[in-house]
Amino acid sequence: MDKLYGKDISMYDDIDVEDLLAKLTTEEINILAKEVDPDDSFLPPSQRCSYDCDKEPTGPLNRKLLIEYINKKAIETPDLPELKPFVAGTVRGKKWVPPAPPAREQEAEEKIAVDLGEEYEQALCEATQDEIIDLAAILGFHSMMNQDQYHASLLNKGQPLGLGWDGITKASKPKVFPMEPPNMTDPEESIQSVKKDENKYVELNWNNIKSISDEKFENLFTALGENTHLETIKLANTGMSDRHADKLAEALEKNKSMRVVNVETNMISPLGIVRLIKSLLKNKSVEEFRAANQRSQVLGNKIEMEITQLVEKNGNLVRLGLHLEYNDARQRIAAHLQKNIDHTRKMRMGQLPRNQMFSGDLGENERTV
Structure with missing residues:
Protein backbone atom coordinates (compact mmCIF):
# COMPACT_ATOMS: atom_id res chain seq x y z
CA MET A 1 0.00 0.00 0.00
CA ASP A 2 1.50 3.38 -1.09
CA LYS A 3 1.81 6.02 1.59
CA LEU A 4 2.95 9.64 1.64
CA TYR A 5 4.11 11.12 4.96
CA GLY A 6 2.50 8.15 6.70
CA LYS A 7 -0.91 8.66 5.06
CA ASP A 8 -2.62 6.42 2.58
CA ILE A 9 -2.72 8.03 -0.89
CA SER A 10 -5.10 5.56 -2.49
CA MET A 11 -7.93 8.00 -1.71
CA TYR A 12 -6.50 10.39 -4.32
CA ASP A 13 -6.58 7.89 -7.19
CA ASP A 14 -9.88 9.18 -8.57
CA ILE A 15 -8.92 12.87 -8.44
CA ASP A 16 -8.25 14.53 -11.81
CA VAL A 17 -4.93 16.45 -11.72
CA GLU A 18 -5.95 18.64 -14.65
CA ASP A 19 -8.97 19.95 -12.72
CA LEU A 20 -6.78 20.80 -9.74
CA LEU A 21 -4.31 22.71 -11.89
CA ALA A 22 -7.12 24.65 -13.55
CA LYS A 23 -8.26 25.96 -10.15
CA LEU A 24 -4.80 27.32 -9.20
CA THR A 25 -3.97 30.99 -9.53
CA THR A 26 -0.89 32.37 -11.26
CA GLU A 27 0.94 32.91 -7.98
CA GLU A 28 0.16 29.35 -6.82
CA ILE A 29 1.38 27.91 -10.14
CA ASN A 30 4.68 29.81 -9.77
CA ILE A 31 5.10 28.44 -6.25
CA LEU A 32 4.36 24.91 -7.51
CA ALA A 33 6.85 25.32 -10.39
CA LYS A 34 9.64 26.02 -7.89
CA GLU A 35 8.96 22.69 -6.20
CA VAL A 36 9.29 20.63 -9.41
CA ASP A 37 12.01 17.97 -9.52
CA PRO A 38 15.03 19.60 -11.25
CA ASP A 39 16.11 16.19 -12.60
CA ASP A 40 12.89 15.70 -14.55
CA SER A 41 14.05 14.84 -18.09
CA PHE A 42 10.71 15.91 -19.57
CA LEU A 43 11.41 19.56 -18.70
CA PRO A 44 13.73 21.71 -20.81
CA PRO A 45 17.04 22.61 -19.11
CA SER A 46 16.02 26.29 -18.81
CA GLN A 47 13.11 25.31 -16.56
CA ARG A 48 14.91 22.86 -14.26
CA CYS A 49 16.58 25.59 -12.16
CA SER A 50 14.53 26.87 -9.23
CA TYR A 51 16.44 30.17 -9.09
CA ASP A 52 14.11 33.10 -9.62
CA CYS A 53 15.18 36.75 -9.58
CA ASP A 54 12.83 39.63 -10.41
CA LYS A 55 15.41 42.39 -9.98
CA GLU A 56 16.43 44.47 -12.96
CA PRO A 57 20.13 44.35 -13.99
CA THR A 58 22.16 47.31 -12.69
CA GLY A 59 24.58 47.28 -15.63
CA PRO A 60 26.53 45.10 -18.08
CA LEU A 61 28.20 41.92 -16.80
CA ASN A 62 31.85 42.31 -15.78
CA ARG A 63 33.23 38.87 -15.09
CA LYS A 64 36.46 40.10 -13.49
CA LEU A 65 34.67 42.35 -10.99
CA LEU A 66 32.17 39.57 -10.22
CA ILE A 67 34.94 37.09 -9.38
CA GLU A 68 36.72 39.69 -7.22
CA TYR A 69 33.49 40.39 -5.36
CA ILE A 70 32.83 36.67 -4.77
CA ASN A 71 36.38 36.12 -3.47
CA LYS A 72 36.11 39.14 -1.18
CA LYS A 73 32.80 37.93 0.26
CA ALA A 74 34.22 34.44 0.78
CA ILE A 75 37.19 35.81 2.72
CA GLU A 76 35.12 38.19 4.83
CA THR A 77 32.45 35.64 5.72
CA PRO A 78 33.48 33.86 8.96
CA ASP A 79 33.46 30.07 9.14
CA LEU A 80 30.58 28.44 10.92
CA PRO A 81 31.57 27.13 14.34
CA GLU A 82 31.84 23.36 14.60
CA LEU A 83 29.15 21.75 16.75
CA LYS A 84 31.71 19.33 18.09
CA PRO A 85 35.42 20.23 18.15
CA PHE A 86 37.85 18.03 16.25
CA VAL A 87 39.95 15.66 18.32
CA ALA A 88 42.49 13.43 16.63
CA GLY A 89 41.68 9.74 16.89
CA THR A 90 38.01 10.19 17.72
CA VAL A 91 34.97 9.69 15.52
CA ARG A 92 32.49 12.57 15.38
CA GLY A 93 28.93 11.64 14.73
CA LYS A 94 27.58 8.22 13.97
CA LYS A 95 30.04 5.70 12.59
CA TRP A 96 28.93 3.92 9.43
CA VAL A 97 28.58 0.17 9.80
CA PRO A 98 28.18 -1.87 6.62
CA PRO A 99 24.96 -3.83 6.53
CA ALA A 100 25.02 -7.61 6.81
CA PRO A 101 24.84 -9.52 3.52
CA PRO A 102 21.44 -10.85 2.51
CA ALA A 103 20.42 -14.23 3.86
CA ARG A 104 20.35 -15.73 0.37
CA GLU A 105 24.05 -14.96 -0.22
CA GLN A 106 24.99 -16.44 3.14
CA GLU A 107 23.07 -19.62 2.36
CA ALA A 108 24.71 -19.85 -1.08
CA GLU A 109 28.21 -19.50 0.42
CA GLU A 110 27.44 -22.18 2.98
CA LYS A 111 26.16 -24.57 0.33
CA ILE A 112 29.27 -24.23 -1.90
CA ALA A 113 31.44 -27.25 -1.18
CA VAL A 114 33.71 -29.34 -3.38
CA ASP A 115 33.99 -33.05 -2.72
CA LEU A 116 37.53 -34.06 -3.74
CA GLY A 117 37.32 -37.58 -2.42
CA GLU A 118 39.06 -39.10 0.58
CA GLU A 119 42.36 -39.68 -1.24
CA TYR A 120 42.74 -36.08 -2.44
CA GLU A 121 41.45 -34.66 0.84
CA GLN A 122 44.07 -36.59 2.80
CA ALA A 123 46.84 -35.63 0.35
CA LEU A 124 46.01 -31.91 0.58
CA CYS A 125 45.67 -31.96 4.35
CA GLU A 126 49.10 -33.55 4.78
CA ALA A 127 50.83 -31.45 2.08
CA THR A 128 53.40 -28.90 3.15
CA GLN A 129 53.27 -25.25 2.18
CA ASP A 130 56.03 -25.70 -0.44
CA GLU A 131 54.14 -28.59 -2.03
CA ILE A 132 50.94 -26.53 -2.24
CA ILE A 133 52.91 -23.68 -3.85
CA ASP A 134 54.33 -26.11 -6.43
CA LEU A 135 50.83 -27.41 -7.12
CA ALA A 136 49.53 -23.87 -7.60
CA ALA A 137 52.32 -23.17 -10.10
CA ILE A 138 51.51 -26.33 -12.06
CA LEU A 139 47.81 -25.42 -12.21
CA GLY A 140 48.64 -21.85 -13.27
CA PHE A 141 47.40 -20.00 -10.17
CA HIS A 142 49.90 -17.15 -10.52
CA SER A 143 48.07 -14.83 -8.14
CA MET A 144 48.66 -17.22 -5.23
CA MET A 145 52.46 -16.84 -5.28
CA ASN A 146 55.18 -14.39 -6.10
CA GLN A 147 57.52 -14.54 -9.07
CA ASP A 148 60.42 -16.27 -7.30
CA GLN A 149 58.15 -19.04 -6.03
CA TYR A 150 56.60 -19.55 -9.46
CA HIS A 151 59.93 -19.89 -11.29
CA ALA A 152 61.37 -22.07 -8.54
CA SER A 153 58.43 -24.46 -8.93
CA LEU A 154 58.77 -24.65 -12.71
CA LEU A 155 62.54 -25.25 -12.55
CA ASN A 156 62.18 -27.72 -9.63
CA LYS A 157 64.79 -25.82 -7.58
CA GLY A 158 62.94 -25.87 -4.28
CA GLN A 159 61.22 -22.92 -2.67
CA PRO A 160 63.39 -20.00 -1.41
CA LEU A 161 63.93 -19.97 2.34
CA GLY A 162 61.75 -17.58 4.32
CA LEU A 163 59.15 -17.14 1.59
CA GLY A 164 55.64 -18.33 2.43
CA TRP A 165 52.26 -17.22 1.16
CA ASP A 166 52.97 -13.71 2.43
CA GLY A 167 56.58 -13.61 1.24
CA ILE A 168 57.91 -10.53 -0.55
CA THR A 169 59.96 -10.98 -3.68
CA LYS A 170 63.13 -8.93 -3.70
CA ALA A 171 64.34 -7.33 -6.89
CA SER A 172 66.75 -9.64 -8.67
CA LYS A 173 69.59 -8.43 -10.82
CA PRO A 174 68.81 -8.64 -14.53
CA LYS A 175 70.92 -10.95 -16.61
CA VAL A 176 73.36 -9.12 -18.81
CA PHE A 177 73.48 -10.52 -22.32
CA PRO A 178 76.25 -9.54 -24.71
CA MET A 179 75.37 -7.26 -27.57
CA GLU A 180 74.73 -8.98 -30.87
CA PRO A 181 77.84 -8.60 -33.03
CA PRO A 182 77.45 -6.59 -36.24
CA ASN A 183 76.99 -8.42 -39.49
CA MET A 184 80.46 -8.60 -41.04
CA THR A 185 79.31 -10.07 -44.36
CA ASP A 186 80.95 -8.35 -47.32
CA PRO A 187 78.20 -7.55 -49.86
CA GLU A 188 80.57 -7.45 -52.83
CA GLU A 189 82.17 -10.77 -51.93
CA SER A 190 78.79 -12.44 -51.41
CA ILE A 191 77.52 -11.11 -54.77
CA GLN A 192 80.53 -12.64 -56.51
CA SER A 193 79.90 -15.97 -54.76
CA VAL A 194 76.30 -15.96 -56.00
CA LYS A 195 77.43 -15.08 -59.53
CA LYS A 196 79.98 -17.90 -59.56
CA ASP A 197 77.29 -20.31 -58.31
CA GLU A 198 79.63 -21.88 -55.76
CA ASN A 199 78.56 -25.30 -54.50
CA LYS A 200 79.25 -24.58 -50.80
CA TYR A 201 77.61 -21.14 -50.78
CA VAL A 202 74.04 -22.09 -49.77
CA GLU A 203 73.14 -19.21 -47.41
CA LEU A 204 73.32 -15.45 -47.92
Whole structure:
Protein backbone atom coordinates (compact mmCIF):
# COMPACT_ATOMS: atom_id res chain seq x y z
CA MET A 1 0.00 0.00 0.00
CA ASP A 2 1.50 3.38 -1.09
CA LYS A 3 1.81 6.02 1.59
CA LEU A 4 2.95 9.64 1.64
CA TYR A 5 4.11 11.12 4.96
CA GLY A 6 2.50 8.15 6.70
CA LYS A 7 -0.91 8.66 5.06
CA ASP A 8 -2.62 6.42 2.58
CA ILE A 9 -2.72 8.03 -0.89
CA SER A 10 -5.10 5.56 -2.49
CA MET A 11 -7.93 8.00 -1.71
CA TYR A 12 -6.50 10.39 -4.32
CA ASP A 13 -6.58 7.89 -7.19
CA ASP A 14 -9.88 9.18 -8.57
CA ILE A 15 -8.92 12.87 -8.44
CA ASP A 16 -8.25 14.53 -11.81
CA VAL A 17 -4.93 16.45 -11.72
CA GLU A 18 -5.95 18.64 -14.65
CA ASP A 19 -8.97 19.95 -12.72
CA LEU A 20 -6.78 20.80 -9.74
CA LEU A 21 -4.31 22.71 -11.89
CA ALA A 22 -7.12 24.65 -13.55
CA LYS A 23 -8.26 25.96 -10.15
CA LEU A 24 -4.80 27.32 -9.20
CA THR A 25 -3.97 30.99 -9.53
CA THR A 26 -0.89 32.37 -11.26
CA GLU A 27 0.94 32.91 -7.98
CA GLU A 28 0.16 29.35 -6.82
CA ILE A 29 1.38 27.91 -10.14
CA ASN A 30 4.68 29.81 -9.77
CA ILE A 31 5.10 28.44 -6.25
CA LEU A 32 4.36 24.91 -7.51
CA ALA A 33 6.85 25.32 -10.39
CA LYS A 34 9.64 26.02 -7.89
CA GLU A 35 8.96 22.69 -6.20
CA VAL A 36 9.29 20.63 -9.41
CA ASP A 37 12.01 17.97 -9.52
CA PRO A 38 15.03 19.60 -11.25
CA ASP A 39 16.11 16.19 -12.60
CA ASP A 40 12.89 15.70 -14.55
CA SER A 41 14.05 14.84 -18.09
CA PHE A 42 10.71 15.91 -19.57
CA LEU A 43 11.41 19.56 -18.70
CA PRO A 44 13.73 21.71 -20.81
CA PRO A 45 17.04 22.61 -19.11
CA SER A 46 16.02 26.29 -18.81
CA GLN A 47 13.11 25.31 -16.56
CA ARG A 48 14.91 22.86 -14.26
CA CYS A 49 16.58 25.59 -12.16
CA SER A 50 14.53 26.87 -9.23
CA TYR A 51 16.44 30.17 -9.09
CA ASP A 52 14.11 33.10 -9.62
CA CYS A 53 15.18 36.75 -9.58
CA ASP A 54 12.83 39.63 -10.41
CA LYS A 55 15.41 42.39 -9.98
CA GLU A 56 16.43 44.47 -12.96
CA PRO A 57 20.13 44.35 -13.99
CA THR A 58 22.16 47.31 -12.69
CA GLY A 59 24.58 47.28 -15.63
CA PRO A 60 26.53 45.10 -18.08
CA LEU A 61 28.20 41.92 -16.80
CA ASN A 62 31.85 42.31 -15.78
CA ARG A 63 33.23 38.87 -15.09
CA LYS A 64 36.46 40.10 -13.49
CA LEU A 65 34.67 42.35 -10.99
CA LEU A 66 32.17 39.57 -10.22
CA ILE A 67 34.94 37.09 -9.38
CA GLU A 68 36.72 39.69 -7.22
CA TYR A 69 33.49 40.39 -5.36
CA ILE A 70 32.83 36.67 -4.77
CA ASN A 71 36.38 36.12 -3.47
CA LYS A 72 36.11 39.14 -1.18
CA LYS A 73 32.80 37.93 0.26
CA ALA A 74 34.22 34.44 0.78
CA ILE A 75 37.19 35.81 2.72
CA GLU A 76 35.12 38.19 4.83
CA THR A 77 32.45 35.64 5.72
CA PRO A 78 33.48 33.86 8.96
CA ASP A 79 33.46 30.07 9.14
CA LEU A 80 30.58 28.44 10.92
CA PRO A 81 31.57 27.13 14.34
CA GLU A 82 31.84 23.36 14.60
CA LEU A 83 29.15 21.75 16.75
CA LYS A 84 31.71 19.33 18.09
CA PRO A 85 35.42 20.23 18.15
CA PHE A 86 37.85 18.03 16.25
CA VAL A 87 39.95 15.66 18.32
CA ALA A 88 42.49 13.43 16.63
CA GLY A 89 41.68 9.74 16.89
CA THR A 90 38.01 10.19 17.72
CA VAL A 91 34.97 9.69 15.52
CA ARG A 92 32.49 12.57 15.38
CA GLY A 93 28.93 11.64 14.73
CA LYS A 94 27.58 8.22 13.97
CA LYS A 95 30.04 5.70 12.59
CA TRP A 96 28.93 3.92 9.43
CA VAL A 97 28.58 0.17 9.80
CA PRO A 98 28.18 -1.87 6.62
CA PRO A 99 24.96 -3.83 6.53
CA ALA A 100 25.02 -7.61 6.81
CA PRO A 101 24.84 -9.52 3.52
CA PRO A 102 21.44 -10.85 2.51
CA ALA A 103 20.42 -14.23 3.86
CA ARG A 104 20.35 -15.73 0.37
CA GLU A 105 24.05 -14.96 -0.22
CA GLN A 106 24.99 -16.44 3.14
CA GLU A 107 23.07 -19.62 2.36
CA ALA A 108 24.71 -19.85 -1.08
CA GLU A 109 28.21 -19.50 0.42
CA GLU A 110 27.44 -22.18 2.98
CA LYS A 111 26.16 -24.57 0.33
CA ILE A 112 29.27 -24.23 -1.90
CA ALA A 113 31.44 -27.25 -1.18
CA VAL A 114 33.71 -29.34 -3.38
CA ASP A 115 33.99 -33.05 -2.72
CA LEU A 116 37.53 -34.06 -3.74
CA GLY A 117 37.32 -37.58 -2.42
CA GLU A 118 39.06 -39.10 0.58
CA GLU A 119 42.36 -39.68 -1.24
CA TYR A 120 42.74 -36.08 -2.44
CA GLU A 121 41.45 -34.66 0.84
CA GLN A 122 44.07 -36.59 2.80
CA ALA A 123 46.84 -35.63 0.35
CA LEU A 124 46.01 -31.91 0.58
CA CYS A 125 45.67 -31.96 4.35
CA GLU A 126 49.10 -33.55 4.78
CA ALA A 127 50.83 -31.45 2.08
CA THR A 128 53.40 -28.90 3.15
CA GLN A 129 53.27 -25.25 2.18
CA ASP A 130 56.03 -25.70 -0.44
CA GLU A 131 54.14 -28.59 -2.03
CA ILE A 132 50.94 -26.53 -2.24
CA ILE A 133 52.91 -23.68 -3.85
CA ASP A 134 54.33 -26.11 -6.43
CA LEU A 135 50.83 -27.41 -7.12
CA ALA A 136 49.53 -23.87 -7.60
CA ALA A 137 52.32 -23.17 -10.10
CA ILE A 138 51.51 -26.33 -12.06
CA LEU A 139 47.81 -25.42 -12.21
CA GLY A 140 48.64 -21.85 -13.27
CA PHE A 141 47.40 -20.00 -10.17
CA HIS A 142 49.90 -17.15 -10.52
CA SER A 143 48.07 -14.83 -8.14
CA MET A 144 48.66 -17.22 -5.23
CA MET A 145 52.46 -16.84 -5.28
CA ASN A 146 55.18 -14.39 -6.10
CA GLN A 147 57.52 -14.54 -9.07
CA ASP A 148 60.42 -16.27 -7.30
CA GLN A 149 58.15 -19.04 -6.03
CA TYR A 150 56.60 -19.55 -9.46
CA HIS A 151 59.93 -19.89 -11.29
CA ALA A 152 61.37 -22.07 -8.54
CA SER A 153 58.43 -24.46 -8.93
CA LEU A 154 58.77 -24.65 -12.71
CA LEU A 155 62.54 -25.25 -12.55
CA ASN A 156 62.18 -27.72 -9.63
CA LYS A 157 64.79 -25.82 -7.58
CA GLY A 158 62.94 -25.87 -4.28
CA GLN A 159 61.22 -22.92 -2.67
CA PRO A 160 63.39 -20.00 -1.41
CA LEU A 161 63.93 -19.97 2.34
CA GLY A 162 61.75 -17.58 4.32
CA LEU A 163 59.15 -17.14 1.59
CA GLY A 164 55.64 -18.33 2.43
CA TRP A 165 52.26 -17.22 1.16
CA ASP A 166 52.97 -13.71 2.43
CA GLY A 167 56.58 -13.61 1.24
CA ILE A 168 57.91 -10.53 -0.55
CA THR A 169 59.96 -10.98 -3.68
CA LYS A 170 63.13 -8.93 -3.70
CA ALA A 171 64.34 -7.33 -6.89
CA SER A 172 66.75 -9.64 -8.67
CA LYS A 173 69.59 -8.43 -10.82
CA PRO A 174 68.81 -8.64 -14.53
CA LYS A 175 70.92 -10.95 -16.61
CA VAL A 176 73.36 -9.12 -18.81
CA PHE A 177 73.48 -10.52 -22.32
CA PRO A 178 76.25 -9.54 -24.71
CA MET A 179 75.37 -7.26 -27.57
CA GLU A 180 74.73 -8.98 -30.87
CA PRO A 181 77.84 -8.60 -33.03
CA PRO A 182 77.45 -6.59 -36.24
CA ASN A 183 76.99 -8.42 -39.49
CA MET A 184 80.46 -8.60 -41.04
CA THR A 185 79.31 -10.07 -44.36
CA ASP A 186 80.95 -8.35 -47.32
CA PRO A 187 78.20 -7.55 -49.86
CA GLU A 188 80.57 -7.45 -52.83
CA GLU A 189 82.17 -10.77 -51.93
CA SER A 190 78.79 -12.44 -51.41
CA ILE A 191 77.52 -11.11 -54.77
CA GLN A 192 80.53 -12.64 -56.51
CA SER A 193 79.90 -15.97 -54.76
CA VAL A 194 76.30 -15.96 -56.00
CA LYS A 195 77.43 -15.08 -59.53
CA LYS A 196 79.98 -17.90 -59.56
CA ASP A 197 77.29 -20.31 -58.31
CA GLU A 198 79.63 -21.88 -55.76
CA ASN A 199 78.56 -25.30 -54.50
CA LYS A 200 79.25 -24.58 -50.80
CA TYR A 201 77.61 -21.14 -50.78
CA VAL A 202 74.04 -22.09 -49.77
CA GLU A 203 73.14 -19.21 -47.41
CA LEU A 204 73.32 -15.45 -47.92
CA ASN A 205 72.91 -13.29 -44.78
CA TRP A 206 72.64 -9.52 -45.27
CA ASN A 207 70.58 -8.90 -42.12
CA ASN A 208 71.01 -5.44 -40.51
CA ILE A 209 73.38 -4.19 -43.23
CA LYS A 210 72.07 -0.72 -44.07
CA SER A 211 74.77 0.54 -46.42
CA ILE A 212 73.60 -1.51 -49.41
CA SER A 213 73.15 0.54 -52.57
CA ASP A 214 70.56 -0.01 -55.29
CA GLU A 215 73.32 -1.21 -57.61
CA LYS A 216 74.35 -3.97 -55.18
CA PHE A 217 70.73 -5.10 -54.79
CA GLU A 218 70.30 -5.22 -58.56
CA ASN A 219 73.55 -7.17 -59.05
CA LEU A 220 72.55 -9.67 -56.36
CA PHE A 221 69.08 -10.29 -57.76
CA THR A 222 70.42 -10.59 -61.31
CA ALA A 223 72.87 -13.26 -60.16
CA LEU A 224 70.20 -14.93 -57.99
CA GLY A 225 68.05 -15.73 -61.01
CA GLU A 226 70.78 -17.94 -62.49
CA ASN A 227 72.03 -19.48 -59.23
CA THR A 228 71.34 -23.18 -58.63
CA HIS A 229 72.87 -23.78 -55.15
CA LEU A 230 71.74 -20.91 -52.89
CA GLU A 231 68.95 -22.12 -50.55
CA THR A 232 68.56 -19.35 -47.94
CA ILE A 233 68.54 -15.58 -48.43
CA LYS A 234 68.18 -13.23 -45.43
CA LEU A 235 67.54 -9.55 -46.17
CA ALA A 236 65.96 -8.34 -42.90
CA ASN A 237 66.44 -4.67 -41.96
CA THR A 238 68.34 -3.76 -45.11
CA GLY A 239 66.14 -0.87 -46.29
CA MET A 240 64.44 -2.74 -49.12
CA SER A 241 61.62 -0.93 -50.91
CA ASP A 242 59.10 -1.87 -53.59
CA ARG A 243 61.56 -1.50 -56.44
CA HIS A 244 63.92 -3.95 -54.72
CA ALA A 245 61.02 -6.32 -53.98
CA ASP A 246 60.04 -6.30 -57.65
CA LYS A 247 63.60 -7.25 -58.68
CA LEU A 248 63.66 -10.00 -56.04
CA ALA A 249 60.32 -11.34 -57.30
CA GLU A 250 61.69 -11.56 -60.85
CA ALA A 251 64.74 -13.43 -59.54
CA LEU A 252 62.60 -15.85 -57.51
CA GLU A 253 60.52 -16.68 -60.59
CA LYS A 254 63.72 -17.85 -62.33
CA ASN A 255 65.43 -19.48 -59.35
CA LYS A 256 64.70 -23.19 -58.65
CA SER A 257 66.86 -23.86 -55.57
CA MET A 258 65.68 -21.27 -53.01
CA ARG A 259 64.00 -22.67 -49.88
CA VAL A 260 63.97 -19.80 -47.32
CA VAL A 261 63.32 -16.10 -48.05
CA ASN A 262 63.41 -13.49 -45.25
CA VAL A 263 62.67 -9.82 -46.00
CA GLU A 264 61.36 -8.74 -42.58
CA THR A 265 61.63 -5.19 -41.16
CA ASN A 266 61.89 -3.29 -44.42
CA MET A 267 59.95 -0.63 -46.35
CA ILE A 268 57.92 -2.91 -48.63
CA SER A 269 54.29 -1.94 -49.25
CA PRO A 270 51.38 -4.43 -49.14
CA LEU A 271 51.34 -4.59 -52.96
CA GLY A 272 55.05 -5.43 -52.91
CA ILE A 273 54.40 -8.32 -50.52
CA VAL A 274 51.66 -9.60 -52.82
CA ARG A 275 54.11 -9.42 -55.73
CA LEU A 276 56.67 -11.53 -53.82
CA ILE A 277 54.12 -14.15 -52.75
CA LYS A 278 52.81 -14.35 -56.32
CA SER A 279 56.33 -15.09 -57.55
CA LEU A 280 56.46 -18.16 -55.27
CA LEU A 281 53.84 -19.85 -57.47
CA LYS A 282 56.36 -19.97 -60.33
CA ASN A 283 59.30 -20.75 -58.05
CA LYS A 284 57.83 -24.01 -56.62
CA SER A 285 60.81 -24.49 -54.26
CA VAL A 286 60.43 -21.89 -51.46
CA GLU A 287 59.16 -23.53 -48.26
CA GLU A 288 59.50 -20.59 -45.85
CA PHE A 289 58.69 -16.93 -46.55
CA ARG A 290 58.91 -14.15 -43.94
CA ALA A 291 57.89 -10.53 -44.56
CA ALA A 292 56.54 -9.15 -41.25
CA ASN A 293 57.13 -5.67 -39.79
CA GLN A 294 57.03 -3.59 -42.97
CA ARG A 295 56.29 0.08 -43.60
CA SER A 296 52.53 -0.52 -43.45
CA GLN A 297 51.62 -2.41 -40.28
CA VAL A 298 48.06 -3.10 -41.53
CA LEU A 299 47.65 -4.83 -44.87
CA GLY A 300 43.90 -4.41 -45.18
CA ASN A 301 41.15 -6.90 -45.89
CA LYS A 302 41.54 -6.82 -49.69
CA ILE A 303 45.30 -7.49 -49.56
CA GLU A 304 44.93 -10.23 -46.93
CA MET A 305 42.28 -12.02 -48.97
CA GLU A 306 44.50 -11.81 -52.06
CA ILE A 307 47.45 -13.22 -50.10
CA THR A 308 45.19 -16.00 -48.79
CA GLN A 309 44.16 -16.99 -52.31
CA LEU A 310 47.80 -17.02 -53.48
CA VAL A 311 48.90 -19.15 -50.53
CA GLU A 312 46.07 -21.63 -51.10
CA LYS A 313 47.37 -22.14 -54.66
CA ASN A 314 50.91 -22.83 -53.40
CA GLY A 315 51.60 -26.50 -52.72
CA ASN A 316 55.18 -26.03 -51.40
CA LEU A 317 54.97 -23.30 -48.76
CA VAL A 318 54.97 -24.64 -45.18
CA ARG A 319 55.86 -21.51 -43.17
CA LEU A 320 54.63 -17.93 -43.60
CA GLY A 321 55.90 -15.13 -41.36
CA LEU A 322 53.35 -12.37 -41.88
CA HIS A 323 51.05 -10.45 -39.53
CA LEU A 324 47.41 -10.92 -40.57
CA GLU A 325 44.63 -8.95 -38.89
CA TYR A 326 41.54 -10.92 -39.98
CA ASN A 327 40.69 -14.31 -38.49
CA ASP A 328 39.37 -15.68 -41.77
CA ALA A 329 42.70 -15.14 -43.52
CA ARG A 330 44.70 -16.57 -40.61
CA GLN A 331 42.57 -19.71 -40.33
CA ARG A 332 42.52 -20.43 -44.05
CA ILE A 333 46.28 -19.95 -44.40
CA ALA A 334 47.01 -22.05 -41.29
CA ALA A 335 44.80 -24.87 -42.57
CA HIS A 336 46.46 -24.85 -45.99
CA LEU A 337 50.00 -24.76 -44.56
CA GLN A 338 49.11 -27.74 -42.38
CA LYS A 339 47.99 -29.63 -45.48
CA ASN A 340 51.30 -28.83 -47.14
CA ILE A 341 53.19 -30.07 -44.08
CA ASP A 342 51.19 -33.32 -44.02
CA HIS A 343 51.82 -33.85 -47.72
CA THR A 344 55.57 -33.23 -47.27
CA ARG A 345 55.68 -35.72 -44.41
CA LYS A 346 53.95 -38.38 -46.53
CA MET A 347 56.47 -37.87 -49.32
CA ARG A 348 59.37 -38.10 -46.85
CA MET A 349 58.03 -41.35 -45.41
CA GLY A 350 57.57 -42.84 -48.87
CA GLN A 351 53.78 -42.92 -48.80
CA LEU A 352 53.63 -40.79 -51.96
CA PRO A 353 55.86 -40.82 -55.05
CA ARG A 354 58.43 -38.04 -55.33
CA ASN A 355 56.98 -36.74 -58.59
CA GLN A 356 53.56 -36.21 -57.03
CA MET A 357 52.93 -32.77 -55.52
CA PHE A 358 50.07 -31.25 -53.57
CA SER A 359 48.00 -28.81 -55.60
CA GLY A 360 46.49 -26.07 -53.45
CA ASP A 361 43.71 -25.24 -55.89
CA LEU A 362 42.28 -28.79 -55.63
CA GLY A 363 41.78 -28.74 -51.86
CA GLU A 364 42.87 -32.06 -50.36
CA ASN A 365 43.14 -33.81 -53.72
CA GLU A 366 46.47 -34.48 -55.39
CA ARG A 367 47.58 -34.54 -58.97
CA THR A 368 50.75 -35.43 -60.84
CA VAL A 369 52.77 -32.48 -62.06
